[in-house]
Amino acid sequence: MAEKQKEMSFLGHLEELRWHLVRSAAAIFIIAIVLFVFQKEVYENFLLAHRKSDFITYQLFCDFFTYFKLDSGFCNVVFKDNLISLKPTQQLMNSIWSSFILGIILSFPYLLWEIWRFVAPGLTKNEVNKSRGFIFIASFLFFCGIAFSFYVIAPISIHFLYNYQITDLIQNNFTMDSHIGLVTNMLLGVSILFELPVLIYFLTKIGLVTPDFLKKYRKHALVVVLILAAIITPPDVASQVIVAIPILILYEVSIRVSKIVIKKQEKDARKGTRV
Template sequence: MAEKEMSFLDHLEELRWHLVRSFSAIFIIAIIVFVYIQFFFDEILLAHLKPDFATYEFFCNAFASVGVDSSFCNISLDQTLQSVNPTQQLMTAIWSSLIIGFIIAFPYILWEIWRFIAPGLLENERKKSKGFIFYTSFLFFLGVLFSYFVIIPLSVYFFYNFQISDKVQNIFKVDAYISLVTNTLIGVALFFELPIIIFFLTKIGLVTPEFLKKYRKHALVLVLILSAIITPPDIASQIIVAVPIMFLYEIGIYVSKYVLKKEQKNVKQSPRVQ
């Protein structure tokens, strides 16, 4: 028996409940994070202020292995952050809990998106799209890990050691520091979704492999500009961000080729209308 066709208002109602469940998942996780907020701050969000953070030790050992002295071996960061108004710590805790809630709930949000879209797909399309949640989540969390262990420690190291004068002391506000961490986590994680974005843009005919190849240099300039926005203003950090993103761009070209070949193959195999 064919499924009853839904009206526009029915679709809106269905979408509303998917959004309600998605936001509920974020809020539930955020509440749990808020209950244990001190642990999340001390062990995760403020971990980059510790001189024995894994990234600093890695760079120290890497430079030492080639006989080069590195300041990563003698890191001394002021772990005191300022709260300059009565509500700042509370609002920072709430905002941080929501960001962490979104990151943890990301696969579930994707599942809700897929559940909303799936009824409108053909059976073969539905089977092929089951990997959507896995691959999108994998790239997202890969971006989170890359930003957490590479971009954020380099950013913290740079900003704490940059001084325009010895008479100026770096004492950062807690909300500014946490914004640096959370914005970088989300920004880089979304950057890593580039192959998925290219996949869907190719499916709807907005981009082709030739288009991506033609504007590769333009994409590099754009990536460098965006890298300069989310990283410290030094060339090394921008390159560290730009290299994996351009690598994902190249993967996106192959993804676009694959999608186009599959589309052309399906057109050839589909029976002609008499």
């Protein structure tokens, strides 16, 4: 009887998980459908925004270099040729895929909420109260990564790649897939890296990492960050350094977060011993 009750409990958890996944998928698809309906506006004002010479980042960089009386290619950004589509179905499939990726990005807070709702019943009342800020903090870091990649990494990378040419005998004719893929990969890649403090928080909670461990392998982390930056960004040093700097800052923040978690665990352990 006990085994049957345990089995039913397990199946009940599976059923509950299934509905969380269904609602999460529904949220992604609803947002993706809306974005697909307004695909022209999405492409012109977001995915292809970096191809406009008046993009805000180019103007700010131009003003910055001009203030210090330095020459800069950001003052005369020009994209001569349009992107090309090589297959009859390429624009349709790219629009569907881009809508899906952006659907995941925009629904990220809701996806976290569904995860929290699934995990919350297994937490104590005290743990539930302490974890309420998790969705806000994780979402805030995620969208900070989106903003940083969209306004800093993407325009610098696109400006570099579009103007890089080995010889005049080679002409740059980029496809829409390559451009959109570059933008979406940077958006997702950088935003996930910005979740480092949240990841370290949970790894510290379960005892897999400690502040001393993070300090000891700080130099190794620098190498890993530079490698990840090289994967996410184009092969130019400027973009890789620009990506690496905020990640390294987040790494130092993660060490601080890990310290706070350890101190809290030690404090709770002392209280338990007294009782």
